[in-house]
Amino acid sequence: MDPTEVNIPDVKDMNIDNITKNTILINSQGPNARVKYLFERLVTHLHDFARETRLSTTEWKTALDFLVSVGQISSDVRHEFILLSDILGLSLLVDAIDHPKLPSSTEGSVLGPFHSHEAETIESGKDISSDPNGETCLVICTVKNPSGAPIEGVKIDIWETDSSGHYDVQYSEREGPDGRCVMKSDKDGNFWFKAIVPVSYPIPHDGPVGQLLKLLHRHPWRPAHMHFMFEKEGWDHLITALYITPDPYLTSDAVFGVKDSLIVSLGKVSAIQAAEYGVPEGTALITHDFVLVSDKETQSLRDQNALKAVADLFPGKKMKLLDHLPVPDVD
Amino acid sequence: MDPTEVNIPDVKDMNIDNITKNTILINSQGPNARVKYLFERLVTHLHDFARETRLSTTEWKTALDFLVSVGQISSDVRHEFILLSDILGLSLLVDAIDHPKLPSSTEGSVLGPFHSHEAETIESGKDISSDPNGETCLVICTVKNPSGAPIEGVKIDIWETDSSGHYDVQYSEREGPDGRCVMKSDKDGNFWFKAIVPVSYPIPHDGPVGQLLKLLHRHPWRPAHMHFMFEKEGWDHLITALYITPDPYLTSDAVFGVKDSLIVSLGKVSAIQAAEYGVPEGTALITHDFVLVSDKETQSLRDQNALKAVADLFPGKKMKLLDHLPVPDVD
Structure with a gap:
């Protein structure tokens, strides 16, 4: 300039x-x-x-050096600033602000730093994990609207760690995507796949965020979970996860993602299901019905929440929405 | 943990x-x-x-990606987070908090990202710049206490750009330190050296901080100045600079460093000075008397300011100082 x-x-x-x-x-x-x-x-x-x-000048310099190291350890497959935002509760907060949920909707959870756009698109029935040490788990889900009508053609990203608690992108010598896939819901809103039983794992703590957790006397663990992301034009983008109970970290998730409504128990595949889905009887089973709400409803709720929040926070200050985001109304 | x-x-x-x-x-x-x-x-x-x-999630992600890029462009000789702190006014603020000045003291200014510990220690009289395009400038200074008594043996770091507005560390193929030195004040508090007349220059704006300045419709210029840093045990560490008038950027310094008391006019070396200091008559001249205050006085003022500030900011909350820094008093 x-x-x-x-x-x-x-x-x-x-x-x-x-x-x-x-x-x-x-x-x-x-x-x-x-x-x-x-x-x-x-x-x-x-x-x-x-x-x-x-x-103090010393604290200021320590903080700026810390931020440099957070940037420098980051890469295409490791976003340490997202991790920092996660452990400071900011990620949860921003998701809650941007994707307010009607009571009928499935709740959201944190995206985390390990979503990848490099994932195979699969048909229902495929196995997303090649980990020989994982315990096979059948996952049977639906995606519906709040009235219970199926939503067809929703793009669903699914990702989880291997049995050692690492995502595929954390291996420098991996051959391709693993433990993740993209699916489409069918005309009845169904999608199902084989995976492995999720395990609890520590978030990457060999870098600056790990040092910060130590300074704060916090552990780096997340309870066992499987990530889901739902996208279809006209519907509010849903980033969420299912958490498996029991787990020692359900009430102390390092990134604040757990919601009661997202906690599921592992079932066992029945004889009838075994025949229908082609897995042995007694295989671990996750079932869940996800509910999406329309973009329009979410937008309207977001606008309403934004105006109410800034009115409460800044009484007497005239505010308006610009592209659905608050700004001072100076006209 | x-x-x-x-x-x-x-x-x-x-x-x-x-x-x-x-x-x-x-x-x-x-x-x-x-x-x-x-x-x-x-x-x-x-x-x-x-x-x-x-x-919004989009704004959050944009900000986190920006912070990654600030970290990634940083190096041993470029601290882009200090630069970011400078243009957001935080550096000036932290210095003002940590080094409160008694009215008798020389005021402080921002350190900036270009101080280097790699600088030659010189005797009074030497030339700190090897730039053939710079206009020679004689600099004659003293360092005294508030009563006017000289302070001997103060370590003084001095640094300035070359005539093109670049510090030595900004050249990837430099041979050694240039435009900078370390001196000691003599028994009369004197130190003097030859340098070049400082020029205005833009802070590095080829990186993320430059992009941010553009987004904010701000220019990246700093008015012409020479940095000084004073250190001696028992005396408050003084980071400051002298700004040369006239300069088009004296009232719009990109990093908020200018203070009226630090603005100096260029003089001209007299015939007597020419003989005494061995430079041609008419050479550009900067003279300045710096005043240091004792560590003890600054500490006491800092403590007093801290307690008053937190009492004003958090009325009714019991606060105390721990190693001279405020914390809640929970005993």
Whole structure:
């Protein structure tokens, strides 16, 4: 940006009391109301954090060095900043804000850093895991609308770890995707596949996020779960997971993902199911009925929640929605 | 951390309203009161930011990808997170908190990302710049206490760009330090050296911070300046700079460093000075008297400011200082 093109407020003699107001002013020269609002709130909170803690230069430098290391360990298959957001409860919060759920809908859970777009599209019945040490598990599901009508043609991403608690992308010498697939629901909303019984596992803790968990005296474990993501035009994008009970980490998930409504017990395949699905009787079984709500309903609920929240948070301040996201109403 | 070793509050069914309280609880298992307080405030502000902006999943992901790129462009000689902190006004704020100045003291300014510990120690009189295109500048300074008594043996780091506005560390094929040095003040508090007249320059804007400045319609320029850092046991560490007037960016420094008391005019070397310092008459001249205050006085002012600030910010909450930094007083 050519400095002669921009109209800048005078900033000189900044101190503890005037730096925030002036940083916000200098950040407010662009035309995008949402960008301005985001940076006004960001700078306010960042500065208030420093003022309230009287952040020392040493602590500030330690934090900035930590953030560099979080960026540097990240790669195409490891997003350490997502992991950091997960353990600080931010991922759960953002999902809850962006995908409010009507009581009829399946609840959401955290995406985590291990979803991959590299996954085979399979027909119902296939086995998604090649792990010889995993315990086979039959998974039989439906996807329906809140009235119970099936939704056909929903794209479903499914992913889980192997029996040692590692996702395929965590192996540097893997041959291809494993423990994950993409499916489509049939005309009755059904999809079913073979997998392995999910196991609890620690999130990657050999990097900066692991060091932070140690500093905070927290463990890195997640309870056993299987990830599901549902996409179909007209329906709200659902990122969720099923958690297996019993598990020692159901009440202390390192990334805050567990919801009671998403906890399932492992069943056993009956003789009739064994014949129908072509697996031995007594095989471990997960069944679940997922419920999607329409984009429109979610959008309307999100708008309503956003306006109510900012009205409660900033009484007396006029706010409006711009592309469904709040900004100050300065007209 | 072995999960059986820690006593974890139950976290399940997290939502917009309970995630903050529970994240703070789970982060509060360690013994260090300062760590607990820092993360309590951090999580509170991070979550409030998301709640107040109704941060969307897309915005969240854009921000996390941006932070990865800030980490990845960083290196031994480029700390892009310091640069990010600089342009968001955080660096100025932290310095102001950590190094409060008595009215008698020289004011501080931002360190910036280009200080290097690799610099030659020189005697007064040497030339710190080898740039043939720079305009020679004689710099004559003193360092004294608030009563005007000289301080001997202060270690002084000095650094500036070359005439093209680049620090030595920005050249990948440099032969050694240039445009920087370390000096000691003599028994009269004097130190003097030859350098080049500082020029205005843009902070590095070929990376993520440059993209952010563009998004915010901000220019990347800093007014011409020379950095000084003063260290001696018993005296408060002073990081500052002298800014040269006139300069088009004195009121719009991209990193908020300019203070009126640090602005100097270029003089011209007189015939007497020319003979004394061995430079041609009429050479550009900077003179400045720096004033240091004792560690003890600064510590006492910092403690006093910290207690007053948290009392004002959190009326009714009992706070105390731990190693001179505020924490809740829970005894």
